[in-house]
Amino acid sequence: MEIKEALEDILIDLLDKTGLSHTKIEITEEENNNYNINIESQNPSELIGSRGETIQAIQHILKILAWKKAQSEHFNILVDVDNYRKKQEDNALKLAARKIAIARKTGREQALPPMSPYIRRKIHLYCMGAGFEDIETYSKGDGETRQLVIKLK
Numbered sequence: 001m002e003i004k005e006a007l008e009d010i011l012i013d014l015l016d017k018t019g020l021s022h023t024k025i026e027i028t029e030e031e032n033n034n035y036n037i038n039i040e041s042q043n044p045s046e047l048i049g050s051r052g053e054t055i056q057a058i059q060h061i062l063k064i065l066a067w068k069k070a071q072s073e074h075f076n077i078l079v080d081v082d083n084y085r086k087k088q089e090d091n092a093l094k095l096a097a098r099k100i101a102i103a104r105k106t107g108r109e110q111a112l113p114p115m116s117p118y119i120r121r122k123i124h125l126y127c128m129g130a131g132f133e134d135i136e137t138y139s140k141g142d143g144e145t146r147q148l149v150i151k152l153k
Helices: 003-018 044-048 050-070 084-106 117-127
Strands: 024-029 034-040 076-081 135-140 147-152
Touching (some): 003 050, 044 050, 050 084, 084 135, 084 147, 117 135
Parallel strands (some): 034 076
Protein backbone atom coordinates (compact mmCIF):
# COMPACT_ATOMS: atom_id res chain seq x y z
CA MET A 1 0.00 0.00 0.00
CA GLU A 2 1.27 3.45 -0.93
CA ILE A 3 2.08 5.83 1.97
CA LYS A 4 -0.48 8.39 0.85
CA GLU A 5 -3.27 5.80 0.86
CA ALA A 6 -2.11 4.38 4.19
CA LEU A 7 -2.10 7.85 5.76
CA GLU A 8 -5.64 8.51 4.60
CA ASP A 9 -6.93 5.13 5.79
CA ILE A 10 -5.28 5.46 9.21
CA LEU A 11 -6.45 9.06 9.64
CA ILE A 12 -10.07 8.30 8.71
CA ASP A 13 -10.06 5.36 11.13
CA LEU A 14 -8.51 7.49 13.89
CA LEU A 15 -11.00 10.34 13.43
CA ASP A 16 -13.96 7.96 13.29
CA LYS A 17 -12.89 6.10 16.43
CA THR A 18 -12.35 9.33 18.38
CA GLY A 19 -15.63 10.85 17.20
CA LEU A 20 -13.90 13.83 15.58
CA SER A 21 -15.92 14.98 12.57
CA HIS A 22 -14.40 15.69 9.18
CA THR A 23 -15.81 16.42 5.75
CA LYS A 24 -12.73 16.10 3.53
CA ILE A 25 -9.10 14.99 3.80
CA GLU A 26 -6.57 16.27 1.29
CA ILE A 27 -3.05 14.83 1.20
CA THR A 28 -0.32 16.37 -0.91
CA GLU A 29 3.14 14.91 -1.31
CA GLU A 30 5.98 17.40 -1.22
CA GLU A 31 9.65 16.72 -1.96
CA ASN A 32 11.72 14.35 0.19
CA ASN A 33 8.74 12.24 1.33
CA ASN A 34 7.00 15.08 3.17
CA TYR A 35 3.23 14.84 3.26
CA ASN A 36 0.91 17.75 4.03
CA ILE A 37 -2.51 16.69 5.23
CA ASN A 38 -5.38 19.16 5.47
CA ILE A 39 -8.55 18.06 7.21
CA GLU A 40 -11.71 20.01 6.47
CA SER A 41 -14.45 19.99 9.08
CA GLN A 42 -17.70 21.70 9.93
CA ASN A 43 -16.34 22.07 13.46
CA PRO A 44 -12.62 22.87 13.01
CA SER A 45 -12.12 24.08 16.59
CA GLU A 46 -12.87 20.54 17.80
CA LEU A 47 -9.99 19.21 15.67
CA ILE A 48 -7.62 22.09 16.40
CA GLY A 49 -8.12 22.19 20.16
CA SER A 50 -6.80 24.75 22.60
CA ARG A 51 -3.62 26.28 21.15
CA GLY A 52 -3.49 23.54 18.51
CA GLU A 53 -3.03 20.75 21.06
CA THR A 54 -5.56 18.37 19.47
CA ILE A 55 -4.15 18.81 15.97
CA GLN A 56 -0.66 18.16 17.37
CA ALA A 57 -1.88 14.98 19.11
CA ILE A 58 -3.59 13.76 15.92
CA GLN A 59 -0.38 14.34 13.98
CA HIS A 60 1.71 12.48 16.58
CA ILE A 61 -0.59 9.45 16.71
CA LEU A 62 -0.88 9.37 12.91
CA LYS A 63 2.93 9.43 12.56
CA ILE A 64 3.37 6.53 14.97
CA LEU A 65 0.69 4.39 13.32
CA ALA A 66 1.88 5.21 9.79
CA TRP A 67 5.55 4.54 10.60
CA LYS A 68 4.58 1.14 12.02
CA LYS A 69 2.70 0.32 8.83
CA ALA A 70 5.41 1.62 6.47
CA GLN A 71 8.22 0.07 8.57
CA SER A 72 11.42 0.95 6.74
CA GLU A 73 10.31 3.95 4.69
CA HIS A 74 11.20 7.37 6.09
CA PHE A 75 8.70 10.20 5.71
CA ASN A 76 7.35 13.22 7.56
CA ILE A 77 3.82 14.49 7.88
CA LEU A 78 2.23 17.79 8.81
CA VAL A 79 -1.44 17.77 9.73
CA ASP A 80 -3.51 20.93 9.32
CA VAL A 81 -7.19 21.67 9.87
CA ASP A 82 -8.95 24.11 7.52
CA ASN A 83 -5.48 25.60 6.83
CA TYR A 84 -5.18 26.73 10.49
CA ARG A 85 -1.41 26.14 10.62
CA LYS A 86 -0.88 27.78 7.24
CA LYS A 87 -2.68 30.92 8.45
CA GLN A 88 -0.65 30.86 11.68
CA GLU A 89 2.56 30.52 9.70
CA ASP A 90 1.63 33.37 7.34
CA ASN A 91 0.76 35.66 10.27
CA ALA A 92 4.02 34.79 12.06
CA LEU A 93 6.08 35.54 8.94
CA LYS A 94 4.31 38.90 8.54
CA LEU A 95 5.07 39.70 12.18
CA ALA A 96 8.72 38.70 11.65
CA ALA A 97 8.94 41.01 8.61
CA ARG A 98 7.61 43.91 10.72
CA LYS A 99 10.07 43.11 13.52
CA ILE A 100 12.95 42.96 11.02
CA ALA A 101 12.01 46.41 9.75
CA ILE A 102 11.97 47.74 13.34
CA ALA A 103 15.34 46.11 14.11
CA ARG A 104 16.87 47.67 10.99
CA LYS A 105 15.43 51.07 11.87
CA THR A 106 16.33 51.10 15.57
CA GLY A 107 19.28 48.69 15.73
CA ARG A 108 17.62 46.99 18.71
CA GLU A 109 16.78 43.33 19.22
CA GLN A 110 13.14 42.44 18.61
CA ALA A 111 11.53 39.61 20.57
CA LEU A 112 8.56 37.79 19.11
CA PRO A 113 5.89 36.27 21.36
CA PRO A 114 6.26 32.64 22.45
CA MET A 115 5.39 30.24 19.63
CA SER A 116 5.61 26.59 18.66
CA PRO A 117 8.93 25.05 17.60
CA TYR A 118 7.52 24.59 14.08
CA ILE A 119 6.73 28.31 13.66
CA ARG A 120 10.05 29.38 15.24
CA ARG A 121 11.89 27.15 12.76
CA LYS A 122 9.93 28.61 9.84
CA ILE A 123 10.94 32.12 10.93
CA HIS A 124 14.59 31.08 11.45
CA LEU A 125 14.63 29.71 7.88
CA TYR A 126 12.84 32.80 6.52
CA CYS A 127 15.49 35.05 8.10
CA MET A 128 18.28 32.98 6.54
CA GLY A 129 16.94 33.71 3.05
CA ALA A 130 18.07 36.25 0.48
CA GLY A 131 17.74 39.86 1.55
CA PHE A 132 18.31 39.11 5.22
CA GLU A 133 22.11 38.86 5.28
CA ASP A 134 22.18 41.56 7.99
CA ILE A 135 19.74 39.66 10.24
CA GLU A 136 20.26 36.83 12.69
CA THR A 137 17.86 35.02 15.00
CA TYR A 138 18.08 33.02 18.18
CA SER A 139 15.63 31.43 20.58
CA LYS A 140 15.47 32.13 24.30
CA GLY A 141 13.40 30.80 27.16
CA ASP A 142 12.07 27.35 27.87
CA GLY A 143 8.99 25.32 27.06
CA GLU A 144 5.80 27.32 26.56
CA THR A 145 7.64 30.64 26.99
CA ARG A 146 10.36 29.96 24.37
CA GLN A 147 10.49 32.86 21.94
CA LEU A 148 12.48 34.00 18.96
CA VAL A 149 14.65 37.12 18.94
CA ILE A 150 15.58 39.00 15.77
CA LYS A 151 18.68 41.19 15.73
CA LEU A 152 21.18 42.80 13.39
CA LYS A 153 24.46 40.94 12.80
